Amino acid sequence: MTTKYVGQRIKRNEDPRLLTGQALFVDDVQIPGMLHAGFLRSDYAHAAIRGIDASKARQRPGVIAVYTAADLGDFWKPGPLLVPAPHSIPDLIFNKRTQVPMARDKVRHAGEALACVIAESRYIAEDAYADIEVDLEPLDAAADLEAALAPGAPLLYEELGTNLASYVKQEKGSYAAARSQADVVLKRRIVMDRGAAAALENRGYVFWWESKTQEMTVWATTQAPIALRNVMAGLLGLSESQVRVIAPFVGGGFGPKIMLAQPEEQLLAWSTLRLSRPIKWIEDRQEDFLATTQERGQIHDVEIALTRDGRILGLQDIFIHDTGAYNSYALTVPLNTQTHTMGPYEIPNFHTEYRVAFTNKMLVTPVRGAGRPQGVFVMERMLDLAAKELGMDVTEIRARNMIQPDQFPHPQGIIGQDFTELIYDSGNYPATLQMAKEMIGYEHFIREEQPRLRAQGKLVGIGMACFTEGTAVGPYEGARVTVESSGKVNVATGVGTQGQGHFTSFAQIVADQVGVKPTDVIVTTGDTEKFHWGTGTFASRGATVAGNAIDAAGAGVRAKILKLASKLLETPEQELEIVDGAVRVADIPEKAISLGELAIKANPMRGSVEPGTEPGLESTQYFAPKHGATGAGTCAMIVEVDPDTFLVEIKRYVIAHDCGTMLNPLIVDGQIHGGVSMGIGQSFYEKLEYDANGQLLNANLGDYLLPRATDMPPIAIGHLNTPSPLNPMGSKGVGEAGAIPTPACFVQAVENALAGLGVEIMEAPLSPRRLFELVHRE
Amino acid sequence: MQPKVITLKVNGRRHAVASMPNVTLLYALRDLGYTDVKNGCEKGDCGACAVLLNGKAVNSCLVLAWQADGAEIVTNAGLGTLDRPHPLQAAFADTGAIQCGYCTPGMLISAKALLDATPHPSDGEIREALSGNLCRCTGYDHIIEAVQLAAERMGE
Numbered sequence: 001m002t003t004k005y006v007g008q009r010i011k012r013n014e015d016p017r018l019l020t021g022q023a024l025f026v027d028d029v030q031i032p033g034m035l036h037a038g039f040l041r042s043d044y045a046h047a048a049i050r051g052i053d054a055s056k057a058r059q060r061p062g063v064i065a066v067y068t069a070a071d072l073g074d075f076w077k078p079g080p081l082l083v084p085a086p087h088s089i090p091d092l093i094f095n096k097r098t099q100v101p102m103a104r105d106k107v108r109h110a111g112e113a114l115a116c117v118i119a120e121s122r123y124i125a126e127d128a129y130a131d132i133e134v135d136l137e138p139l140d141a142a143a144d145l146e147a148a149l150a151p152g153a154p155l156l157y158e159e160l161g162t163n164l165a166s167y168v169k170q171e172k173g174s175y176a177a178a179r180s181q182a183d184v185v186l187k188r189r190i191v192m193d194r195g196a197a198a199a200l201e202n203r204g205y206v207f208w209w210e211s212k213t214q215e216m217t218v219w220a221t222t223q224a225p226i227a228l229r230n231v232m233a234g235l236l237g238l239s240e241s242q243v244r245v246i247a248p249f250v251g252g253g254f255g256p257k258i259m260l261a262q263p264e265e266q267l268l269a270w271s272t273l274r275l276s277r278p279i280k281w282i283e284d285r286q287e288d289f290l291a292t293t294q295e296r297g298q299i300h301d302v303e304i305a306l307t308r309d310g311r312i313l314g315l316q317d318i319f320i321h322d323t324g325a326y327n328s329y330a331l332t333v334p335l336n337t338q339t340h341t342m343g344p345y346e347i348p349n350f351h352t353e354y355r356v357a358f359t360n361k362m363l364v365t366p367v368r369g370a371g372r373p374q375g376v377f378v379m380e381r382m383l384d385l386a387a388k389e390l391g392m393d394v395t396e397i398r399a400r401n402m403i404q405p406d407q408f409p410h411p412q413g414i415i416g417q418d419f420t421e422l423i424y425d426s427g428n429y430p431a432t433l434q435m436a437k438e439m440i441g442y443e444h445f446i447r448e449e450q451p452r453l454r455a456q457g458k459l460v461g462i463g464m465a466c467f468t469e470g471t472a473v474g475p476y477e478g479a480r481v482t483v484e485s486s487g488k489v490n491v492a493t494g495v496g497t498q499g500q501g502h503f504t505s506f507a508q509i510v511a512d513q514v515g516v517k518p519t520d521v522i523v524t525t526g527d528t529e530k531f532h533w534g535t536g537t538f539a540s541r542g543a544t545v546a547g548n549a550i551d552a553a554g555a556g557v558r559a560k561i562l563k564l565a566s567k568l569l570e571t572p573e574q575e576l577e578i579v580d581g582a583v584r585v586a587d588i589p590e591k592a593i594s595l596g597e598l599a600i601k602a603n604p605m606r607g608s609v610e611p612g613t614e615p616g617l618e619s620t621q622y623f624a625p626k627h628g629a630t631g632a633g634t635c636a637m638i639v640e641v642d643p644d645t646f647l648v649e650i651k652r653y654v655i656a657h658d659c660g661t662m663l664n665p666l667i668v669d670g671q672i673h674g675g676v677s678m679g680i681g682q683s684f685y686e687k688l689e690y691d692a693n694g695q696l697l698n699a700n701l702g703d704y705l706l707p708r709a710t711d712m713p714p715i716a717i718g719h720l721n722t723p724s725p726l727n728p729m730g731s732k733g734v735g736e737a738g739a740i741p742t743p744a745c746f747v748q749a750v751e752n753a754l755a756g757l758g759v760e761i762m763e764a765p766l767s768p769r770r771l772f773e774l775v776h777r778e
Numbered sequence: 779m780q781p782k783v784i785t786l787k788v789n790g791r792r793h794a795v796a797s798m799p800n801v802t803l804l805y806a807l808r809d810l811g812y813t814d815v816k817n818g819c820e821k822g823d824c825g826a827c828a829v830l831l832n833g834k835a836v837n838s839c840l841v842l843a844w845q846a847d848g849a850e851i852v853t854n855a856g857l858g859t860l861d862r863p864h865p866l867q868a869a870f871a872d873t874g875a876i877q878c879g880y881c882t883p884g885m886l887i888s889a890k891a892l893l894d895a896t897p898h899p900s901d902g903e904i905r906e907a908l909s910g911n912l913c914r915c916t917g918y919d920h921i922i923e924a925v926q927l928a929a930e931r932m933g934e
Contacts, residue, residue, distance in 0.1 A: 015871040018879030019863060021814025021855030025880070028813040123800070200818050200826055200880040200914050251816070251880030252914050285819035499878025499915050666874040673917030674877060701823035701912065709905040709918040738917075 005508040005518050006729070009666040013519060014249075014503040023249040026204040026219045027282045034206070035064055037268060037281040038125030040115040040132055041290060042107040045143065045360040045694025046154060049105055050135035054115055057131035062124035064275065066132065067116045067267065069104035075270055076101055079261035080231055083330040085166070086419045093167040095160055099326040099363060101266040107136065108156050108325035109362050110694055111290025116267040118279060141360040141694035145297055145322045148357040156325060156358040165327045166356035170338060172413030173349035175305070178314030182305035186385050190300040191763040192374050192743070194322070194688040195681065197295075197367045198706055199498070201251020202288045207268040208278035216272070218245045220265070223258040224536030225526045226494045231260045232269050240532075247526030253498035254678070255367040256293040258538045259329070263291075289699035294688060295333060295367035297322035297359075298374045304382040305349075310390050310397045314349030317341055317378055321356045322364055329365040331356070332417060336371030336470065339416045340740075343379045344429035344466050344632055345401040350414065360694035366538065368678050369739040376467045380744035381762060384751070394748070395437055395464055402429045402466075405722075416628065417539070418473045424630045426722045427658060433466055435656035435718045436634035440464075445638060459641040460651070461753025465745035469631040471659075471733025472544035472726075476624035478533045479546060481510055481553040483561065483617035485603075487581050487596030489514050489521045491553075494534020495546045496526030500735065501667040505543055506550050508663055509729075513554025514561070515578025516595065533622070540631075540733025543663055548727045549623035556619025564598055564617070629724040629732040633657030635676075635741045637713070639749040646768040646775070648684055648750055649713075655741075656718035659734035668734055669717055675738020676715055681707045682739070683746035687765040784847035788812060789856030797843045803829070806843035807853065814855040814883045818912070825911030828884035829853050835891035837910075854883035857890060866890060869928035870921070877915030885911045889925045898929055 017023040054066040069076050078098040085094035102113045115132050119125035142148040142156060148163045156163055179185055206219040216238065222228045225245040233240045250257065264281050272279050283292065300319040306312055321334040338352045387397045403410055405428045416422030437443070445462050453460045479493040491510050497503070507521035514521075524530045526537075534546070562573040565583035569576070569591060577586050584592035595617070603615045635655040639648050655672060662668045685705040689697040698704040723730025743764040750771070751761050759774050781796040786806065793810055804827045807815045815838055818826030822840040829838045830852040858864035866889050869875070876882050885908060892899055892907035899907065904925045905918070913921065 011871055012874070012876065014879075015876050016860050016863070018876050018882055019854075019867040019870060019886070020858065020860050021812070021853070021883070022860065023879060025813070025816075027808075027817060123798075198914060200824065200878065200912060201816070202818075249879060252878045254914070282817070285821065285823075499876075499880075501877070670874050670877055670916055670920060673919045674915045675917075677917035678914070700821055701819050702821060706912050706914065707917075708910075708912065709908040709922065712918045715917060715919055 005511045006663055008508065008664065010504065010508065010518060010664060012501050012504040013507055025201060025249050025251060026206060026221050029206045029219045029280065031208060031278040034278040034280055035118050035120065035275065036122040036125055037279050038117045038122055039113045039264065040117065040129045041111045042103060042114055042136065043110060044107055044136055044138050045110040046139040046141040047107040047136040048139060049103060049107060050137055052114060053133040057117060057128040060128045060131055062120040063117060063128050065118045065271065066128065067271065068114065069102040072101060072270065076104060079328060081330060082260055082328050083332050085330045086335060086415055088419050089168055089170060089415050091169065094330065095165050097157055097326050097358065098328040099262065101263050109360055110696060111287065111362065113263045116271065118271055143360055143690055143692055143694040145320055145357055145359060146299055148359045149320060149355060156360065163358040164355060165323050165358050166331060168331065169353040170414040171351050175314040175316045175349045175351035178349035179305045182313050183308040184306045184386065184389055185303060186382065186389060187303045188382065188385065188762050190302055190378050190381055192296050192298050192377060193765060194294050194297045195367065195686040195765065196289060196688060196704060197254035197256045197292065199252030199254055202283035202285060203257065203292055204282040205265060205268050206278055206280045207272040209272040209276055211276040214242060216243045218243065220245055220247055221250045221257055222247050223253045223496050223498060223538055224260065225496050226528055226532055226534045227536055228260050229528045232265065235261060235266065236269055236273060244529045247496035250496060250498040253537065255295065255370060256365060257498065258536060259293050259365055285701060286699050289696055289704065290362065293363045293365040295364050296374065296682065297364065298337065300378050302378050302382055304386060306386050308390065310386065310392050310400050312345060312347055312401050315341065315347050316351040319354045321354055322359050322361065323356050324359055324361045324363040326363050327356065328363065333364060333366055333371040336417050337375040339414060339422050339470060340372040340375035340468060341379050342412060343376055343468050344403055346403050361690055368675060369736050372469060372736065372740045373743055376465065376741055377744045377764060380465045380748065384748050395433060395442060398466055399430060399433055404430065417470055418627055420627055423627060424468065425724050425726050427630060427632045428720060428722050429466065429632055431720055432632055432634040432656045432658055435720065436464060436636045436654055439654040439656060439716055439718050440636035440638065440652060442636065459643055459753045460638065461749045461751065461755065462636065462638050463745040463749030463752060464634060464636045465741040465748060466634045467632065467741040469540065469733065469737050469740055470628045471540035471631055472625055473539050473541055473628040474625050475535060476622050477535060477546040477549045478531065478620060478622040479550040479553045480531055480618065480620040481550065481557045483514065483557060483595050483599045485596050485599045487594055489516055491521060491550060492524045492530040493546045493550060494531045495537045495542045498537065500542055500671065501664065502542060505663040505667055506547065509547055509551050510554045513551065513558050516581045520581065540735035544629060544727060544731045544733055545623055545625060547663060547731060548729055549621055551729055552621035552623055553619045556621050557617055560617050560619065561595065561598060564602055565593055568593055568601065623727065625726050629660065629726050631657065631659045631732040631734060631737060633737055633741065635745045637745055637749050639753055641750060641753045646771040650680065651713065653713045654716040654718065655738065656720060657734065657737050658720035658722050659737065660722060660724045660732040661730040662719065663731065665719065671734050672717055672738045673715055675736055676742055677707050677712055679739040679742025680712065680746065682765050683743045684766050687767065782844065784844055786846060786851060787849065788851045789853060799842065799844055801843045803838040803841040803843050803846045807838060812853050812855065815853050816880055816883055825884040825888060826881050828887040828911065830887055830891060833894065835888050854886045857886060865931050866928040869924040869931065873920045873924040873927055875916060875920040875924035881911055881913040885913065885921055893929055893932065897933060
């Protein structure tokens with residue numbers, strides 16, 4: 001097979017529809033008789049519920065129903081644990097407290113749903129909130145992460161006697177022994193705070209139970225349509241085949257849309273079963289801040305032990321992680337932090353230990369980066385500190401400790417996010433560092449540019465941060481490829497799409513296998529009626545795991561095409577080629593048959609087919625990676641700090657990355673750009689400000705700032721390709737690459753710019769105000 | 779509150795709509811089927827709902843439907859069609875300026891308003907003109923490139 005389309009920078013199949021209003025998003029679904037839901041939410045972060053009286057609201061014209069937890073009867077129960085805890089780690093503590101459909105006895109975070117109003121319009125539903133009498137007794141809140149674990153803290157779950165949700169320790173080698181041999185030991189506290197995923201499209205659903213067909217159709221902004229179907233069928237006591245979940249075009253995911261059995265999903269499903277009418281709920285932006293999951297709150301106490309010449313002997317990282325009010329998503333985030341702290345470096349001894357705290361804040365689940373940025377931040381900050389202490393160049397200390405290209409596969413000695421030992425499959429880490437150095441002009445900057453600009457009084461600095469990215473985890477994905485009688489090729493896979501260009505990159509894979517143009521490949525993602533086996537789009541796995549399943553299904557169809565064509569053309573298979581949608585004899589191009597004709601022949605209307613054969617030109621295949629594939633890269637930036645306003649301008653940003661085989665560099669670039677933008681946001685703009693009562697103070701896009709076009713630097717990208725041996729295409733994920741190293745790099749660059757002022761920055765996100773405070777030690 | 783019949787002229791078509799005084803132009807347009815106008819924040823912060831109102835780019839979530847009575851409104855879908863895309867739409871596809879596509883309609887409207895007033899904008903002018911449109915997927919790089927490309931092609 002000659003690769004023709006995979007690897008090419010081609011335009012996306014889906015764009016014409018997205019550009020001209022021809023793409024269906026959940027809020028575009030209109031069904032006659034559709035009702036609208038709204039949720040009355042708690043103003044308090046922690047409160048006992050004395051009573052909720054919705055009787056007046058039920059009388060309001062246009063209100064169809066109002067439900068509180070009390071109305072749900074037996075249906076009310078804590079939701080499913082969505083990810084198991086990694087019990088392969090010894091002595092693990094996990095106190096399961098999963099999200100509930102609505103607050104019943106107690107409110108545990110501001111924004112938790114108290115009542116669901118279903119009405120003829122959203123306007124009426126929201127007006128009806130005023131008619132609901134809610135009697136809450138406010139309780140002291142456990143809002144501060146560290147204080148939540150201190151004795152005497154207000155408890156979210158009195159029966160636990162503590163806010164401790166989990167405790168996990170992993171150890172590779174002996175840090176204590178390494179420390180005793182070290183020339184230098186450095187210790188610091190590092191803090192990373194919460195941000196929002198803030199997809200442009202808020203969450204939204206339409207649930208429709210049709211009593212005459214006994215089927216439920218769901219349009220959802222979900223990253224995991226199949227899992228949503230299975231979970232909802234289970235909760236409702238329906239057969240999985242009675243529930244169809246469609247994730248149509250989705251306006252960005254970034255993690256939180258992987259959450260399942262959320263209060264809104266549960267209430268809409270339960271209500272449509274009772275009312276037999278379609279019900280829509282579209283989250284508004286304030287609800288997105290209050291009731292969509294978030295991430296990043298961690299506090300690390302870190303120690304690094306080194307030799308005098310800058311070799312790392314060991315690292316100890318003891319941290320606490322904020323899981324918010326519930327822990328439905330178990331330990332994915334802090335486990336990712338653990339497994340990304342060592343990054344691209346050889347760390348012979350590693351002690352990593354964390355406690356997870358329940359707090360009166362929104363739940364924490366993965367947000368683009370998913371624990372990785374914290375681990376990278378910790379490692380990179382400690383290396384910067386060590387370089388300073390030892391009088392070394394920041395790039396030299398990194399190069400000296402990197403895992404070398406001949407050391408793969410490289411077992412890491414701890415349990416990874418797929419619950420088996422973390423093994424780096426492949427990579428060339430020094431090459432990413434070297435490439436980024438050259439791209440940013442590192443030597444030139446520190447030797448010439450920076451001294452010259454400093455002499456002019458300009459506060460300019462440079463940062464370089466290296467990272468690994470665990471991607472493409474199992475368990476599996478599948479796909480079905482079908483040649484239609486039109487000659488076009490249909491592909492269906494279970495993962496959902498939130499802007500990753502699957503309609504194009506998946507089409508490229510099939511186009512190569514089946515010998516058609518990518519524009520003749522019609523891809524369906526995220527519709528359980530079209531394909532109902534799979535897991536979802538998360539952990540930068542869609543392109544690699546679903547992509548390889550599609551590649552296998554394409555190969556399966558190719559085999560069927562050649563077998564049938566061989567018979568019809570009376571030519572051995574090896575003498576056939578598939579070009580431009582037709583099979584032809586290699587030396588005699590006029591002896592050919594189109595794929596459409598073949599598809600018709602493969603599905604005869606009369607006569608008999610050979611026993612043992614399957615009709616049609618179709619193949620369904622699955623791909624299950626042995627374990628996740630690890631991408632890597634180095635980013636670098638040059639910044640200038642305004643000494644009066646403490647605004648930071650990123651003058652230049654480069655990133656050298658390695659995600660193995662690229663399916664479409666246009667799409668890969670876009671993924672990196674977006675990740676970088678989120679990383680810049682979580683370096684300097686985006687911090688969810690909770691007060692001591694657990695109130696979110698900046699729950700809108702006017703106060704919580706996403707980077708705008710005027711804030712973003714141009715981004716230069718360098719591509720390296722170390723194919724992964726874990727899958728036939730050799731690909732690795734890249735969806736989170738930009739977000740992972742950027743805060744570490746930004747803080748290093750700002751610290752470098754402020755060199756001489758004695759400022760050490762061990763936290764992110766920053767802000768102009770926070771920088772002012774650090775410089776003036778307030 | 780009583781409804782009033784208003785006239786909305788959208789993408790060259792006239793609609794007579796019985797509208798309540800508290801209905802925003804965003805909701806009115808979406809109810810008419812102009813679902814290319816996206817709801818992102820309803821506070822004027824994100825720009826996803828931008829439309830041209832008498833030639834000026836506005837956030838339709840901050841305009842009441844009654845205020846648009848009789849006005850000429852152009853949404854992104856009014857710029858071009860699948861067969862005959864506007865140069866901006868074509869450039870967005872050519873440069874990979876779209877990912878999830880949710881901010882795209884508003885981006886196109888702001889870009890259109892910019893090019894109407896400034897046919898050959900600088901990088902800084904483009905960034906400024908799009909600074910009211912948030913994008914979470916693309917980091918803006920390809921979008922800026924798309925507007926530049928469209929400006930070049932339209933100037934030819």
